[in-house]
Amino acid sequence: MESRRVAQGVPLEEYQLTRADHRRQEEAVAIMEWVRRQVANAPRWSDEKFRAMQELLGPPSRPSEFVRWRVRLYCGHMHEVRRSRSQERPDGGITDHERCTECGLDPSVILAFEPLFGGG
Template identity: 60%
Template sequence: MEVEYLRQGVPLADYQLTKADHRRQEEAVEAHEWVQRHLAKAPPWSEERWEQMRGLLGSPSPAREYQRWRLRLYCGHIVEAARPRTAPRPDEGMCNNEACSQCGLDPSVIVAFEPLGSLSDPPPKERQQRPGRSPHKPRVDRRSRAELAAENAALRAELEALRHQT
């Protein structure tokens, strides 16, 4: 199934916040605070319970199942994130906001976005290699920030779903 990925507010740097963006940010903050208050009341999990959760979550999905996106957040920063390839927009479902890695605003709603390509595709080369120089070989033992972010988002979504089951 081929998904047609949408764009909104391009170019991202020129996007102007709307009243709807302000309202969505207020709602996201209220929901986040509500969750934090209830989590603070919950008893801590034992290491055994965490191990059970890790077993339920299983191994992370492969990178080819994620789409890379460039996002403009409510705070004004532009970041990259990964979302499941099945959604035409990065702000559908439970992932309509991000914690900004630049200023720390958490949550910061997504106000504009553009697709970048599959997480498994290498990012476009910024500059061409000069003749006579060997290309830099990336270390294979390190995962990219986008892969870690995608894995983190998937685990958080699964954890949230499990919390609603109990």
């Protein structure tokens, strides 16, 4: 897997997009469109199945179980996000993108990040 470039010691505002960033964004958009089509065509869950899934997942996490990050999104906007303390980075796995509340780009890949101190 290709290594991801992240801002470390570089102000997030000065991050410069790379070709790899454009590829990651295109892939995230393609995946999101595929998922949306699958969900639109999926049968509706019964209330019983929905409750069983909620029970399986357990109660929501407490704020103290999260770390706050300042992230730069593909669209150029900065956001604050919360991730589980078990994640070393805010851009891992299925959480490598966010919906930008400023411009609406969804998904917008996380390009760079820095930790914010303090819980939840």
